[in-house]
Amino acid sequence: MxxxxxxxxxxxxxxxxxxxxDIDRRDFILFCTTIAATLGLEASWVPKxxxxxxxxxxxxxxxxxxxxxxxxxxxxxxxxxxxxxEELILDILSIDYHETLMxxxxxxAEEALRLAMEENDGKYIAVCEGAIPMATPxxxxxxxxxxxxxxxxxxxxxxxxxxxxxxAVMCVGNCASFGGVQAQYPNPTGAVSISKATGVPTLNISGxxxxxxxxxxxxxxxxxxxxxxxxxxxxxxxxxYGKRIHDTCPRRAHxxxxxxxxxxxxxxxxxxxxxxxxxxxxxxxxxxxxxxEYNDGTSWPIKGGHGCIGCSEPQFWDxxxxxxxxxxxIKLPGVEATADKVGLTLVGAAATGAAAxxxxxxxxxxxxxxxxxxxxxxx
Numbered sequence: 001m002x003x004x005x006x007x008x009x010x011x012x013x014x015x016x017x018x019x020x021x022d023i024d025r026r027d028f029i030l031f032c033t034t035i036a037a038t039l040g041l042e043a044s045w046v047p048k049x050x051x052x053x054x055x056x057x058x059x060x061x062x063x064x065x066x067x068x069x070x071x072x073x074x075x076x077x078x079x080x081x082x083x084x085x086e087e088l089i090l091d092i093l094s095i096d097y098h099e100t101l102m103x104x105x106x107x108x109a110e111e112a113l114r115l116a117m118e119e120n121d122g123k124y125i126a127v128c129e130g131a132i133p134m135a136t137p138x139x140x141x142x143x144x145x146x147x148x149x150x151x152x153x154x155x156x157x158x159x160x161x162x163x164x165x166x167x168a169v170m171c172v173g174n175c176a177s178f179g180g181v182q183a184q185y186p187n188p189t190g191a192v193s194i195s196k197a198t199g200v201p202t203l204n205i206s207g208x209x210x211x212x213x214x215x216x217x218x219x220x221x222x223x224x225x226x227x228x229x230x231x232x233x234x235x236x237x238x239x240x241y242g243k244r245i246h247d248t249c250p251r252r253a254h255x256x257x258x259x260x261x262x263x264x265x266x267x268x269x270x271x272x273x274x275x276x277x278x279x280x281x282x283x284x285x286x287x288x289x290x291x292x293e294y295n296d297g298t299s300w301p302i303k304g305g306h307g308c309i310g311c312s313e314p315q316f317w318d319x320x321x322x323x324x325x326x327x328x329x330i331k332l333p334g335v336e337a338t339a340d341k342v343g344l345t346l347v348g349a350a351a352t353g354a355a356a357x358x359x360x361x362x363x364x365x366x367x368x369x370x371x372x373x374x375x376x377x378x379x
Contacts, residue, residue, distance in 0.1 A: 038217045038292055039229070039239050052223040061124045063116050064098040065162055067155045068148055068182045068191055069130025073173035074100045076209040079295070096120070110151045117165055125222065126166035127215075131175040131182040132159050132197035135190030147189040156197055163200040168228050170203050171195070172215055174311055177204035177235070184317040195235065203228045204235040208311035213292045214240040234314065236286070245282035245308050248290045251275065269305060279324040280307030287312040 032049040036042070041049075064074070078101070095101060096116035097109075104112050116124065132155045133147035145154030153161075163169045171194050174180040182191035195202040205215045218237055221229045229237040246252065254260070254274040261268040261278050276283065285308050289300040301308055310320035320327075 034213065035217050035220050038213055038288070039221060048224060049220055052220060061094045061096040061116055061120045062098075062127055063096055063113065063120075063124050063162055063166070064101075064127040065129065065158065066099050066150075067128065067130030067132055067159065067176070067194075068189070069173065069175045069180070071100055071129070072209040073129045073176075074098070076294075077172065077212050077215060079212065096124070113162075117162065121165055123167050124165075125219070126163050126169045128159065128163065128169065128171050128176045128194045128202070129173055131179045131191035132156055132194060133182070133189035133191050134197060135188065159194055160198045160200075163194065163198045163202075166200075168203070168222060169194065169198075169200055170205060170215065170218060170228070171235075172205045172210045174206045174208045174210075174316065177202070177206040178314040180208065181317050183315065202235055203231060203237060205240070206234075206236055206312040207287065208316075211240075211289070211292055211294055214288070232286070236312070240288045240292070241286040241312065243286065243288070245285045245287055245289060245302070248288075249282050249302060250290060251302065264305075272305075275302060275305075275307040277326055278307055279309075279322070279326055281310035281313075281316075281320045281323075281327070282308045284320070284327070285310040285313055 029046065029050065032046045033043070035049055036045045039045075066074075097113045099109065102109060102112065132145070134145060134156060135147060136142045136144045137146045143154070145156035148155035150158055171177045175182055175191075176194050178193050179187075179191050179196075182189060183193075193202075193204075194200070195204075203218060205211075205218060207214075214237070217239065218229060221227075221237075229239055231237055232241055234241075246255070249255075251272060251274045254272070255276060259268060259271075259273040261273050261275050263269075264278060274280070280302065282302065287308075289308070290302070293300045293303065307323075309323045310316040313320065
């Protein structure tokens with residue numbers, strides 16, 4: 001772990017609050033402002049968010065569980081730096097168990113998990129990363145869930161135990177939220193989401209990986225109101241997944257104008273035209289990537305010239321592939337038309353408009369000429 005985090009480890013809550021004074025105040029307020037904007041709150045909420053974060057040293061602990069995954073969501077989470085997530089969230093909330101970050105291993109790690117659950121029973125936030133294998137391996141001794149074992153327990157047993165005793169369960173990444181790549185056809189391990197494996201309701205911060213701003217905003221919402229934010233029918237917070245990529249895409253005007261990149265590297269690509277024809281799944285994907293960019297607001301796929309692959313949607317590895325081919329004749333509410341029809345419609349509309357204008361001009365010209373003749377006849 002970084003030096004800034006190490007200075008918090010082992011400190012009592014009061015000492016942690018004192019250590020927060022070392023954090024640059026401008027970065028702190030900028031952070032609170034970003035969270036307010038992400039949650040869709042007015043600027044008047046910034047002081048309340050700051051107060052909630054500063055009180056957080058006495059708030060619930062976090063137990064972060066790893067299942068079938070690549071650790072990409074942990075890597076994304078610990079790389080926020082304005083200010084660092086380690087300072088404001090991990091340490092303030094006290095991550096009592098996290099297999100990637102903790103120094104303990106083996107029996108010591110298992111004891112840390114047991115103590116964290118006992119001391120904070122019914123009060124901690126369970127953060128889950130990765131899917132749960134449910135299938136039974138072949139062979140006479142195979143048992144359901146044996147494709148994943150940690151400390152002698154299957155992933156199924158661990159997930160049900162930890163999530164069942166939590167105050168709230170948050171899934172980060174597509175794997176924990178919907179099964180992810182582990183659940184891709186033919187899904188030999190029978191991987192499923194945390195919610196399906198445990199039967200416990202979860203808030204799903206989907207994406208591959210998820211955006212750290214959304215997970216942090218969710219935790220801040222919990223600190224402010226004592227509850228998780230309002231979610232859509234897939235369990236995703238509406239503040240982050242209430243609109244399609246297509247709705248807020250900076251290239252949307254090119255879609256409406258029928259201007260599409262036909263292949264990567266062509267003139268349309270250089271002019272940042274719409275990427276739908278080269279596979280962009282923006283019209284079928286709900287996420288706030290355009291307003292909350294990755295890597296501390298540096299960029300996101302479409303800004304970098306790569307189409308959206310729909311990584312925040314269920315079964316995207318199956319439903320959205322092939323990633324570099326557009327899904328033909330999509331039929332979704334709110335999607336104006338297929339890419340082919342958009343251009344033709346606009347051309348047709350333009351031609352109709354030109355014809356109407358020409359007819360209107362011709363009639364007016366004829367009327368003007370007739371009026372002119374009448375005037376000359378009167379003279």
